[in-house]
Amino acid sequence: MSKIAIMGAMPQEIEPILKKLGNYKTTKYADNEYYEATYKGVEVVVAYSKIGKVFSTLTATIMIEHFNCDKLLFSGVAGAINPNLKIGDLIVASKLSQHDLDITAFGHPMGFVPGGSVFVEADKDLIAISKKVAHELGKTVIEGTIATGDQFIHDEKVKNNIVKHFNADALEMEGCSVGVVCDALNIPFFILRSISDTADTDASFSFDKFMQSSAIISAQFIMKMVDHIVDAK
Numbered sequence: 046m047s048k049i050a051i052m053g054a055m056p057q058e059i060e061p062i063l064k065k066l067g068n069y070k071t072t073k074y075a076d077n078e079y080y081e082a083t084y085k086g087v088e089v090v091v092a093y094s095k096i097g098k099v100f101s102t103l104t105a106t107i108m109i110e111h112f113n114c115d116k117l118l119f120s121g122v123a124g125a126i127n128p129n130l131k132i133g134d135l136i137v138a139s140k141l142s143q144h145d146l147d148i149t150a151f152g153h154p155m156g157f158v159p160g161g162s163v164f165v166e167a168d169k170d171l172i173a174i175s176k177k178v179a180h181e182l183g184k185t186v187i188e189g190t191i192a193t194g195d196q197f198i199h200d201e202k203v204k205n206n207i208v209k210h211f212n213a214d215a216l217e218m219e220g221c222s223v224g225v226v227c228d229a230l231n232i233p234f235f236i237l238r239s240i241s242d243t244a245d246t247d248a249s250f251s252f253d254k255f256m257q258s259s260a261i262i263s264a265q266f267i268m269k270m271v272d273h274i275v276d277a278k
């Protein structure tokens with residue numbers, strides 16, 4: 046029987062999901078809270094990790110190793126790079142990279158360390174489900190590359206540098222670290238983000254204005270995906 050992990054980074058990213066679940070049990074573990082529920086007969090575990098690669102690595106690992114989740118869906122917001130992505134639009138990651146992982150001094154490409162790879166790929170079956178959901182909702186969802194790093198990007202130059210190395214469509218602070226954990230543990234994963242800003246000089250203002258509404262758009266889409274996964278059981 047499947048047990049689905051649903052993650053966000055910030056409280057606002059999981060609040061709409063908890064609301065939809067209604068009843069849940071709260072467990073404190075490793076300095077965080079995990080919310081367990083049964084949704085249409087399927088067990089789900091929900092948590093927000095706190096911001097950044099380290100906290101999201103910790104939470105993803107715990108959801109898999111401690112709570113025994115066998116699939117992971119991430120819902121949240123991101124800064125857009127691809128000009129086709131406007132505020133509130135959705136991007137599904139086909140692959141993700143760490144834009145701040147840099148040992149280029151030794152001749153390696155950006156985002157690469159020995160034993161790792163520049164990109165980690167999200168699960169194709171979950172991406173296929175997202176296409177069905179998008180079709181059902183009549184929504185355009187862009188599939189593309191997401192770059193993850195431990196900075197809130199609000200600068201065209203930094204943004205352009207990330208494009209140069211990774212040709213990324215959007216950037217955020219947790220997706221790739223979650224992906225690396227799931228990849229290593231053979232857990233299918235899916236990263237969805239709704240745009241809150243365009244990672245330029247106005248990014249923090251745009252983020253404050255749109256984060257909540259974009260987080261809701263992403264969370265609603267994720268729950269439609271959970272419906273599909275549950276119905277396929």
Ligand code: SAH
Nearest residue numbers: 054096122123124196197198217218219244
């Ligand atoms: N306002 C928050 C900080 C938000 S950090 C506070 O003060 O606590 C930005 C969060 O949204 C991260 O979780 C990241 O994944 C995502 N994000 C959205 N836009 C981003 C951008 N331009 N650069 C990096 N991360 C971004």
